[in-house]
Amino acid sequence: MSGNTSFREELRGRLAPLRWNLTEAKSGAEALDLLHADKETGVLLLDPVLPDLLPAEFCGLVRQQFPGIEVLTMNTTTGHLLVGSTSPTPFASRLAELLYQGTTSSLPVKPVVKPTTYVRSSTGTPGLRGMVGSSAPMQHAYALTHMVAARDTTVLVTGESGTGKDLIAQAVHMISPRQKAPFIVVNCAAIPEALLEAELFGYAKGAFTGAMQSRIGRIHAAHGGTLFLDEIGDMPLSLQSKILRFVEQGEVQRLGSNDNLRVDVRVVAATNAELPNLVKQKLFREDLYYRLAVFPIRLAPLRERENDVTALAHFFATKFCPGVTVTPEAIEALYKHDWPGNVRELRNVIERASIMAGTAREIAAKDILL
Ligand SMILES: Nc1ncnc2c1ncn2[C@@H]1O[C@H](COP(=O)(O)OP(=O)(O)OP(=O)(O)O)[C@@H](O)[C@H]1O
Numbered sequence: 121m122s123g124n125t126s127f128r129e130e131l132r133g134r135l136a137p138l139r140w141n142l143t144e145a146k147s148g149a150e151a152l153d154l155l156h157a158d159k160e161t162g163v164l165l166l167d168p169v170l171p172d173l174l175p176a177e178f179c180g181l182v183r184q185q186f187p188g189i190e191v192l193t194m195n196t197t198t199g200h201l202l203v204g205s206t207s208p209t210p211f212a213s214r215l216a217e218l219l220y221q222g223t224t225s226s227l228p229v230k231p232v233v234k235p236t237t238y239v240r241s242s243t244g245t246p247g248l249r250g251m252v253g254s255s256a257p258m259q260h261a262y263a264l265t266h267m268v269a270a271r272d273t274t275v276l277v278t279g280e281s282g283t284g285k286d287l288i289a290q291a292v293h294m295i296s297p298r299q300k301a302p303f304i305v306v307n308c309a310a311i312p313e314a315l316l317e318a319e320l321f322g323y324a325k326g327a328f329t330g331a332m333q334s335r336i337g338r339i340h341a342a343h344g345g346t347l348f349l350d351e352i353g354d355m356p357l358s359l360q361s362k363i364l365r366f367v368e369q370g371e372v373q374r375l376g377s378n379d380n381l382r383v384d385v386r387v388v389a390a391t392n393a394e395l396p397n398l399v400k401q402k403l404f405r406e407d408l409y410y411r412l413a414v415f416p417i418r419l420a421p422l423r424e425r426e427n428d429v430t431a432l433a434h435f436f437a438t439k440f441c442p443g444v445t446v447t448p449e450a451i452e453a454l455y456k457h458d459w460p461g462n463v464r465e466l467r468n469v470i471e472r473a474s475i476m477a478g479t480a481r482e483i484a485a486k487d488i489l490l
Pocket residue numbers: 250251252253279280281282283284285286287288391392463464467
């Protein structure tokens with residue numbers, strides 16, 4: 121794991137003869153996502169200069185969520201392992217020795233350390249206001265949100281529709297030092313393409329017919345705070361280079377004006393589209409994708425969130441009808457469903473059920489209409 125491309129290449133070359141399954145990550149967030157996806161990882165070689173997280177934060181997360189993985193820190197200048205003062209495992213010492221010597225010929229073919237468990241405990245990770253659910257994927261999302269919120273790093277929230285991406289974006293702002301400054305939302309899918317540029321960047325007087333006076337755009341309105349670009353996958357290609365310039369350089373040019381105005385805006389983007397696919401189809405700029413995806417937070421679909429349906433059902437029942445409970449049979453009925461619309465769909469089902477329940481003080485299985 122290293123943000124340094126040439127260092128990763130060098131290491132890949134040196135480890136290639138071992139025929140290990142090698143996976144590379146450019147940032148702490150990407151590494152955590154890959155570890156979640158591939159439970160076979162045994163060893164993580166870490167460049168301690170991470171582009172997104174402090175090494176201690178990253179190591180703490182890996183220790184908490186993947187206790188079986190051995191994290192070995194590297195010196196990227198020398199290419200040697202920094203085997204710390206705590207006693208290293210025999211594997212770490214051997215790898216250190218071999219990398220130090222610049223030869224890997226006698227390394228064991230497989231890493232000797234295997235991951236054992238994947239922590240699913242509900243303890244340790246603080247949650248986020250307004251968000252219910254303590255499944256492992258949600259704890260992972262909460263932890264990433266807490267870690268990144270304090271910085272100005274751009275965040276990309278992904279996940280199916282209704283998984284809570286808006287809530288995460290709001291949380292990033294609300295627990296950041298920018299919380300008292302504006303949180304401006306732009307739904308890129310909801311504003312017609314012809315109006316989006318003026319809406320985002322503003323315009324100078326006379327920029328187009330009807331521009332009777334100058335106006336600042338929503339980017340400007342977010343100065344000092346956070347701009348939430350929702351449905352970023354729908355951002356027209358024609359506007360993407362201008363957005364990239366704003367995200368990279370903090371510069372905004374109003375329509376019909378040559379002045380470059382500087383703004384201090386943190387960007388959070390969200391999408392339910394697979395941006396890498398859009399990049400392949402040339403519908404989304406690759407450079408913008410990489411710039412936005414500095415710190416990705418992926419929200420799992422509800423069907424992958426273990427027991428969260430129970431907690432969410434009780435939460436929404438209380439919200440719509442304080443004092444009402446949900447019977448175990450009703451909960452069982454909820455678990456038979458796949459939830460393609462995710463939490464939004466569950467919320468709607470419980471809202472309807474609380475009406476169907478009438479004057480009863482509980483929501484029964486018969487009230488659950490799927
Ligand atoms: N973990 C959660 N706890 C409580 N409510 C939630 C949670 N996740 C989502 N919701 C609720 O579900 C609804 C949909 O959430 P949200 O709008 O954040 O989803 P989204 O992923 O942004 O969807 P879309 O892609 O369609 O914009 C909202 O009413 C939100 O308050």
